[in-house]
Amino acid sequence: MVRLIGIFAGLFFSLSVLWAFVNGVINVAPVVSEYGQFTEPTPEQFFHKHPEPLHLQSDGPFGTWDYAQLQRGFQVYKEVCSACHSLKFVAFRDLAELGYSKAEVKAIAAGFQVPGVDPNTGEATTRPGLPTDYFPSPYPNDVAAKAANNNAIPPDLSLIAKARHGGPAYIHAILTGFEDEPAALKKQFPDFKVPPTGHYNPYFAALAIAMPPPLVAEGQVTYAEGQPKPTINQMATDVSAFLEWTAEPKKVKRTQTGWPVLGFLLFATILAYMAKNQVWAAIKPKKKKPAA
Template sequence: MIRLIGILAGLFFSVAALWGLGNGLATVIADGQLKEPTVEHEFHLPARPANLQSDGPFGTWDLAQLQRGFQVYKEVCAACHSLKFVAFRDMAALGYSEAEVKALAAGFQVPGIDPATGEATLRPGLPTDYFPSPYPNAVAAGAANNNAIPPDLSLITKARHHGTDYVYSLLTGYRNVDTFSIGGKNVRDEFPEFATPPNTHFNPYFANLNIAMAPPLTAEGQVTYAEGQPRATVDQMSKDVAAFLTWTAEPKKVKRTQVGWPVMGFLLFATILAYLAKGQVWAAIKPKKKHA
């Protein structure tokens, strides 16, 4: 009797689960068919690949590109965006000498304490300091940017889906909403009511298509690269700063993959060795035959 009750209860819950799954699928399908397409659904673009040297399981850092990317950050992005999780001494990993790191740190003003009065003050940075924020607090940051607080860029490529490609695409993705079209469909023709609010800019790589940040990279040569480096086009500068922000978010990325391959090889060898050892240990023991 107890077994019968258990079977019936199991059938009841199985039918209920299947009914819930079917009802959910029907609702999703119906919603997808009945809902009108939105401008975000029709005109939001997936990120374009940056194709960096550090991509893939065998990627390596391009130190020259990382230095160019840091130059773009310092001369363009640092005016609004902080890099609070990166210390000046970390820059030595990009090929800067100890003297260059000290000079770099000294070029920034960081919060300090006046030893004579004990009051808060600003002082030249030291290699052990972290990159300071361009604003004293979030309220000041919002006030200076039409209430849109610029995000910290230390981990931005880890905080966004396909972060490296997203940063690269976003910086090169500003368009004129009046002329933008995809597959022959124009934004204005398909969604006449769509508008770019004041103090925002149309960018199809941004989630809701309207971003508060004005185009930071607007012209070739906006940043002057050293002799022998690629031309400082908007595309090149965007790719370089995306590479640099990939490094700030995951400075051990290349080292981890380089260590990972020998570890994977060792684990594979150990697995094969364990399998062969198991066969050797149990070879003399014959399984008992089952009687009919």
């Protein structure tokens, strides 16, 4: 009995030493970079997270736009995101594709101030937007944008869903991923510190993002009656879907057009194969003479 206990104790001790060794190698040993050079491990390599898939109605080869969701997403952008981010490649008249009437598009455009010229003095000024105008930047120039955002320029969101790996899923993860620095990060990398003007977000490549959490409370945006409850997750999902539309508004039409094209190509291929057989049916291949 004593011998059996000794065997188990020795086995437990050996496994503990092995686990400590493997854990030390993973956490302390240098890693190989993409250029084949040994480098010290970085916090980003261990604590950067990849976004979970965001299942939208527009996904897949048979996807369609959820126009109610796109309108909710535009509402979130207008009431929250437009304070810092522009949509310089989207015109107000494009919103008609989301189901807004001409009067509604005109009213939305008039709610924005766009750059203009005073006809009397010729000086630069601002005026209410028109349906033909594009969404303006909230800042007159990059210097003003930096001054208002701790020396960081908020990116334009027109093509953000195409410019970031993961698209809408990345946007959703960033909007909902703000959290406190994990204790393991502080313990493993004591020199890593989030800047005073930054915020920890594991879905951002550098772990620290200059943008503060834009969605901070349930009901921050009031949806119309009959719409889903405006939780932080719901608002982030809706605006992510809207930004996917701004980046590729013809996505659904493109996939819907692709199926008839594929059908035609398949039919043409079969027809060509049958025609080939018909043309060459009367021509018999010559038989090879057996070797002597």
